[in-house]
Amino acid sequence: MKPTASTTGTVIHEVFRRAYERGDRPALVDLRGGHVYGYRRLVTEVTRAASGLVRRGARRDQVVGVHVSTAGAQTLAVHTVLAAGGVAAPIDPRLGAGEVAAWLRACDARTLITTPDLAETATLAAEESRVRQVVSLGAALDTIDFRSLLTLEPTALPALDAKRQDALVLADGRMSHADLLARMAELDLPVRLAESDVVLATWLPDGGCELPALVGLGVSKGALVVAVGGGDLPGTSHDFSVTVVTSPRGTLERIR
Secondary structure, rough: OOOOOOOOOOOHHHOOHHHHHOOOOEEEEEEOOOOOEEEHHHHHHHHHOOOHHHOOOOOOEEEEEEOOOOOOHHHHHHHHHHHOOOOOOOOOOOOOOHHHHHHHHHHOOOOOOHHHHHHHHHHHHHOOOOOOEEEEEOHHHHHHOOHHHHHOOOOOOOOOOOOOOOOEEEEOOOEHHHHOOOOOOOHOOOOHHHHOOOEEEEEOOOOOOOOHHHHHHHHHHOEEEEEEOOOOOOHHHHHOOOOOOEEEOEEEEOOO
């Protein structure tokens, strides 16, 4: 299923509006998670999973915690939540169960998306919050498998207002869809990404907006984002013919 025309101007529309025509071209290589996402696969899984969340009771403006360990998992989770009309709350994977529970209570999250390596912490945190369901990107005890969302009968996704609809809830406040798109545009200013670019992303999931903005920018421009968690960065840069890299200062730098 494709995002509806009513999503024009939202993060989902701007990031994925050309994804189907780009087909199987790689959009995101998640070296840490061991996954390669083509454009068509990424948008298809996001929209089908969003429909599954709606089928399972997700409502517009509900907050969904995103407690994951890789860029690929965060990308799937955040955009699934946004497509379902929800608000994603990124959570630093280094936090303990008590800290995660406190944040979930503070933002009144009702669903939590996690990865198998963090599932034990996630389920413990859910028990101390108002979270009713924990979805895992991979099989994990006491969780709903993310893949099961893809098998539910499709339903319509909600129409969103890009200026008024919140996209993210962060420790220092909320960001609307328009705010997140503005951050993407700000990241793009020094490099002007093109379809021929390959971005080496060293930023890891945390409680901020930088990684979602970076991957969203790359996908919206038709570039390839290669997400790493360390390792041989010069070798990886050479192997993928990287043209743009992330810097510790939260900016992008063109290297060729």
